[in-house]
Amino acid sequence: MDEIQRQLIREIAGLHEVPQGAYNFRVNGQLDGRAVTENINIVTKEDKPGIDIIIKPGTKNESVHIPVVLSQTGLKESVYNDFFIGEDCDVTIVAGCGIHNGGDKASEHSGIHSFFVGKNSRVKYIEKHYGEGDGNGERIMNPTTHVELSEGAYLEMETVQIKGIDSTKRTTSAVINDNATFIVKEKIMTHGKQEASTDFSVELNGEGSSTDVISRSVAKDDSKQTFYARISGNNKCSGHSECDAIIMDRAVVRAIPELTAADVDASLIHEAAIGKIAGEQLIKLMTLGLTEQEAEDQIIKGFLK
Amino acid sequence: MLEFQNVSYNVSEDNSEKEIIKNINVKIDGRFTAITGPNGGGKSTMAKLIAGIIKPTSGRILFDGEDITDMSITDRARKGISYGFQQPVRFKGLTVNDLITMAAGRKIDITEACSYLSEVGLCAKDYIGREVNASLSGGELKRIEIAMVIARGTALSVFDEPEAGIDLWSFKSLIKVFENMYKKQGGSIVIITHQERILEIADRILVLNNGAIEKYGTREEIFPGLMKGDIACSALTKACDID
Ligand SMILES: Nc1ncnc2c1ncn2[C@@H]1O[C@H](COP(=O)(O)OP(=O)(O)OP(=O)(O)O)[C@@H](O)[C@H]1O
Ligand SMILES: [Mg+2]
Numbered sequence: 146m147d148e149i150q151r152q153l154i155r156e157i158a159g160l161h162e163v164p165q166g167a168y169n170f171r172v173n174g175q176l177d178g179r180a181v182t183e184n185i186n187i188v189t190k191e192d193k194p195g196i197d198i199i200i201k202p203g204t205k206n207e208s209v210h211i212p213v214v215l216s217q218t219g220l221k222e223s224v225y226n227d228f229f230i231g232e233d234c235d236v237t238i239v240a241g242c243g244i245h246n247g248g249d250k251a252s253e254h255s256g257i258h259s260f261f262v263g264k265n266s267r268v269k270y271i272e273k274h275y276g277e278g279d280g281n282g283e284r285i286m287n288p289t290t291h292v293e294l295s296e297g298a299y300l301e302m303e304t305v306q307i308k309g310i311d312s313t314k315r316t317t318s319a320v321i322n323d324n325a326t327f328i329v330k331e332k333i334m335t336h337g338k339q340e341a342s343t344d345f346s347v348e349l350n351g352e353g354s355s356t357d358v359i360s361r362s363v364a365k366d367d368s369k370q371t372f373y374a375r376i377s378g379n380n381k382c383s384g385h386s387e388c389d390a391i392i393m394d395r396a397v398v399r400a401i402p403e404l405t406a407a408d409v410d411a412s413l414i415h416e417a418a419i420g421k422i423a424g425e426q427l428i429k430l431m432t433l434g435l436t437e438q439e440a441e442d443q444i445i446k447g448f449l450k
Numbered sequence: 451m452l453e454f455q456n457v458s459y460n461v462s463e464d465n466s467e468k469e470i471i472k473n474i475n476v477k478i479d480g481r482f483t484a485i486t487g488p489n490g491g492g493k494s495t496m497a498k499l500i501a502g503i504i505k506p507t508s509g510r511i512l513f514d515g516e517d518i519t520d521m522s523i524t525d526r527a528r529k530g531i532s533y534g535f536q537q538p539v540r541f542k543g544l545t546v547n548d549l550i551t552m553a554a555g556r557k558i559d560i561t562e563a564c565s566y567l568s569e570v571g572l573c574a575k576d577y578i579g580r581e582v583n584a585s586l587s588g589g590e591l592k593r594i595e596i597a598m599v600i601a602r603g604t605a606l607s608v609f610d611e612p613e614a615g616i617d618l619w620s621f622k623s624l625i626k627v628f629e630n631m632y633k634k635q636g637g638s639i640v641i642i643t644h645q646e647r648i649l650e651i652a653d654r655i656l657v658l659n660n661g662a663i664e665k666y667g668t669r670e671e672i673f674p675g676l677m678k679g680d681i682a683c684s685a686l687t688k689a690c691d692i693d
Contacts, residue, residue, distance in 0.1 A: 361543075389542070429539040432501055433553045433602065434527040443552065447543030 146172060153214040153243030157273045160210065164239075168210040169196055171224065173217045185209055185236075195225030195257075198238075202231030202263060210239045213256065218248025218282050223255040232263035232295075241273040244309075246282040253285040260290070262325075265297040272302065276309030283311040290317040294325035296351065301328040306341065307449065308334065315343045321382075323351035331360040332449045335368035335396070346375040349382035349411065358386040363445050364396035375403040378411025388417040391448060451638060452478040452500065452606060457509035459495055459661075470495050472661040473509070478640060482632055484652035485642045486676070492661040493642045494536050497608050500640075501533040502526045513606070530605035530637070534612060538595040540583050546594055547578045553598035566597040569630070571623050588615040596627065605637040613645045625651065649673055 146154070150172055154160050163178070167185040170177040174194075181187050184204040188197045198209055211226060228238065246252045262268055276284035292300055306313060319327045327347060335341050347356045356376060364370045374386035388400040402415035422444050430440035459471035471492050485493050498504045499511060502523040510519045518526055541549070550563045564574030570593040580586065582594065592615045599607050609628075616624055625647055631639060641648055649655055655672040657665040665672050 423539070425539045426541055428503055428523060429535065430552060431523040432503070432527050432531075432533050433549075433598065434524060434555050435552060436524050443544065443548070444541065447541060447545075447548060450543050 157241035171213040208237040213242040216245040219250030221253040234266040244284040246278040248280040251283040255287040262298040274306040292319040321354040324353040329358040333362040336365040339368040342371040344373040354382045377405040381410035384413045390419040453512040480654040487658040534599045534609040536610035553601040
């Protein structure tokens with residue numbers, strides 16, 4: 146790995162050195178390092194690019210890091226990563242993709258991640274997307290996430306895209322069984338002419354299943370964002386989605402909820418709030434001695450924290 | 451130290467001008483001045499004029515002899531003016547610690563940030579990491595607002611009804627907060643208040659009624675009359691009852 150690649154890894158995975166536990170580094174389409182543990186195995190797929198991550202039942206307090214970096218301009222790849230998580234686990238999975246594009250051709254990464262989570266397991270899934278580089282080539286990321294939660298399972302997905310991705314289409318689908326819970330916390334900031342579209346569909350099939358899909362975003366300059374949140378309640382369940390966006394300059398934000406209740410005991414709520422930074426917030430911070438620009442930066446930083 | 455010269459503030463309402471502050475001339479040079487008067491008298495408007503949140507329609511405002519009329523909110527804050535709002539602002543995402551740190555204007559450690567919260571009677575460890583969002587109660591928010599002004603420690607601190615929403619038991623210690631500020635910090639304090647107990651500890655009292663100064667003088671001169679039932683006073687006690 147060179148310095149640019151190491152820097153990307155630091156941005157997306159917060160890693161300064163080789164992580165503890167299992168990991169798989171993918172650099173410019175090639176395997177660049179892997180470690181497995183007694184409980185967590187990583188196997189390269191035979192039929193298509195990608196890996197299978199197999200976590201033994203009962204695995205607790207372990208983590209898997211699977212960062213991807215692209216620093217070669219014009220590289221386009223689709224990678225399939227499947228997670229098979231046994232029963233009664235408690236694990237943290239850190240994925241993420243960093244693109245450095247110093248050239249004129251578009252670099253594109255599509256990560257297709259599927260999670261099959263066993264009974265009563267808890268999973269924390271952290272995914273961070275980041276782009277940089279002074280070339281004219283676009284940086285494109287289209288992550289697809291599919292989640293299947295068995296009885297009593299819990300998956301919390303934290304997804305962050307703060308900087309440097311020109312175009313992104315993120316699709317997340319989930320099937321939730323009895324007493325299982327799916328939580329999403331999404332943070333997005335777009336600027337320039339960037340476009341981001343996120344699309345969540347959650348099927349609450351199990352009795353006592355629940356979901357909470359929360360998106361906070363900031364759209365600056367001429368950027369555009371679309372937020373779809375579809376929740377179907379097919380049993381006694383509860384679902385909540387929330388889109389909270391700060392809009393600035395000439396940006397456009399659309400929030401489109403779709404709630405389908407197919408059971409009288411399904412309780413579904415959607416909240417959406419799109420607006421500029423409240424004037425009184427700017428004024429308050431200015432009375433503390435911040436300039437208007439500093440106040441704006443602090444408010445956004447806090448909002449996306 | 452703070453001077454209003456012929457300051458007026460008008461707003462236009464349905465094609466007519468409404469005078470909210472009417473040609474005020476006043477020097478606020480005491481160390482502890484209380485501003486009181488009926489609801490709608492123009493007190494908060496005066497505070498906003500001091501902080502630069504609104505600009506006078508005419509007249510000049512001087513701070514330590516310098517004309518600050520055209521100065522921005524930020525520049526006034528940096529010159530040493532602090533303003534604790536009547537209605538504190540909520541922020542999604544920013545924590546109490548973030549705000550206290552911004553108020554202090556420098557890197558401070560948690561111990562120092564906590565000391566400002568303790569001063570206003572908040573158990574620091576419960577609050578320091580909390581978001582200043584809709585989940586805080588009105589009284590908690592009000593205390594954090596006061597703590598921010600204390601953390602700034604500037605030459606002039608203006609508090610707009612700091613007592614509002616503070617429960618009776620904590621009110622005593624609130625008075626101590628201002629007494630401590632008076633003793634420890636070198637600056638001047640201006641408190642907009644409807645509370646007798648705060649008026650009692652002020653050096654000077656200014657009564658603002660209908661956009662004009664009705665009375666201004668030392669506590670000894672003004673306070674007894676207020677308690678006897680002049681026009682401003684009936685409104686004053688009414689306001690107290692509402693609180
Ligand atoms: N932008 C505005 N447009 C119209 N009227 C205004 C505006 N700002 C203030 N006012 C009016 O000016 C008057 C003074 O308001 P101000 O908030 O200064 O009163 P106050 O003395 O602080 O009252 P209180 O004790 O209730 O806090 C009120 O009648 C208010 O409705
Ligand atoms: Mg007021």
